[in-house]
Amino acid sequence: MSSFAMRKATLGTVGLVVVGSLALSACNGDDKGTADGATKSPTSAPTSPASPSTQPSAPADQGGAAGDAKGGQQFKIGEAAQFPFKYGTTTKGEIALTVTSIEKGAPADLAPLKLGDKAAGKVPYYIHYSVKNVGTTDLQYASVGHIKGHLGDGTEAQDLTIIGKFEKCSSDSLPQGFTNGKTQEGCAIALAPSATTKVASAEYWGDPFMTIGKGLIWK
Template identity: 70%
Template sequence: MSSSVMRRGGRVKLASVGLVVVGSLALSACNGDDGADQRVGGATPTPSAPSSPSSQAPSTQPPSGGGGAGQAKGGQTFKLGEAARFPFTYGTKTKGEIALTVDAIEKGAPADLAPLKLGDKVSGKVPYYIRYTVENVGTTDLAYASVSHMKGHLGDGTEAQNLMIIGSFDKCPSESLPKDFTHGKTQKGCAVALAPSATTKVVSAEYWGDPFTMGQGLYWK
């Protein structure tokens, strides 16, 4: 994958405008990287495959909120608006602790995608905006780190397709963490998940970045 994030001085901005639609399963090879690499080009969306029952059976144990001492565990389910606290790693040098909250999963309109000029690649699909908040609850500066690896799930448990945007998208803005992102600082983020039709909904979100894995991440619904 070619790097498309610039980190030299100041606030990190995603580089030249471009985009790619991919199926969620196609992202599995990116798990464990620093989140800076994105695929650029006109890749055709790949269908989402049904997940196995074991990978889609999130834990029902009580979640630990961002203000609690407990750490979130893989497979744990949270309510929308509830924070999950866990160790965070970005690349090889940035380590700390964050509290991640999925604030809402909002249904958009197919017309929202028109400015992206994707044509048939998104024909009939409906965007859902997974809006989340990142809080630094650790003692290290997480400046310029990227909190990504967020995906949506449909009502039947299968993975929604991800829309990865390189550049800006006003409907769902997302940037790397800013300079001096120290303890107590927060930032909003957004990820786009695509429902295959107007009659299908994206009903939950999953964060599967390090230290978690796809299918055993943290869930919100």
Template identity: 50%
Template sequence: MSSISMRKTTLAAAGLAVAGTLVLTGCKDGNEELTPAAPSAPAAQPSQPGGYATPPAGAPSSPAAEGYDGASGAPAGGGGAVATSGQAFKIGQAATVPFTSGSKTGQLALTVTSIEAGNPADLASLNVADKVKGKTPFYIHYTAKNTGTTDLSFTSVGHMKGLLDGGAESDVLLVVGKFDKCPSESLPSGFTNGKSQASCAIALAPTGAKVTGAEYWGDPYNNLNKPAQKGLTWK
């Protein structure tokens, strides 16, 4: 995966740089800011609103465990049909996607499991109040399951962003280092066929707005040199 710019580049595992670095990106124009986060400080634990979006009725309560494939409605254990550009899924459904990281090429089943409304105070430990003023964090929880034959140990998925209730892209907050409210780590050692890992992406919405959907824009679903390509969405 190549860069941190949500439209123009991709994020590589090697680019995770120094632990404790925070990146705030605006998805529309690709601008970014780097700000040091508090070193290894535990996230604040104030009360917060409950989850905003939940799996739809009839969807498996644990999509990754049950292998539910949103593209075909069939078990995803064998990979299922690969999702097409711009394909839409319901929260709780899995999308089978090709996956490339460095020299590794494989296949994943990605499932957005919930979108949880957070509290601005959650971000206090990151010392970025001036960067997130007037914004509310939303936590996009998703799972990645290896449905291919390649060992994807230590690769990073990422490329997940939020969609506001009107359809516009939200800002994205990337934290390199530990953030308990929304943990996001590279895939572990031994991440072979059938292995799953939960992850999280932080979306920022203007106060009063809500993040009601998510979009995966990893290759080949980004428009880098492929203007006709569109991301996969969950709502």
């Protein structure tokens, strides 16, 4: 199922995955159920961190034409990186991606997600970014995901993926008619393990890079 279809099917439902330590879904009181009309109850189950061998790999220098960003390249916050973009099996184009800010949130921001003790001590950081279509194809309904945070020592921060609406950090599929020159803002969430630890940088590791640590870095 595409990200666009999944978002339509879960409108009114807030779900999440904390990558690397646990997996769970959280529902608010306005649950409207799934696409087939069934209502799912909140569930939780611990998972083990993914080992490097389970992650997809690709050459670190993958890119497109000359001038496109290369895997491992670093940018300043606010600086655009242009590269060939692919979503699914048929959507291909060229985008300019910019991480515009990394904003520290408050632990209380996580309360609507009903994580309980699983969120104890964790601090959300909001990675704000913009996507511009600089190619010749319509990228409507594609999703630009695979954006994660890194802590000050370079280790990965936990991801928090929201399905549905979360006012503090909204990220939607690209809209209909997302043609050349169109721009959309987005947001990804990273969790710091404590109030004394900071999410200091962000990485895009999606297509064509596909390896965490070998993508594009903003700091």
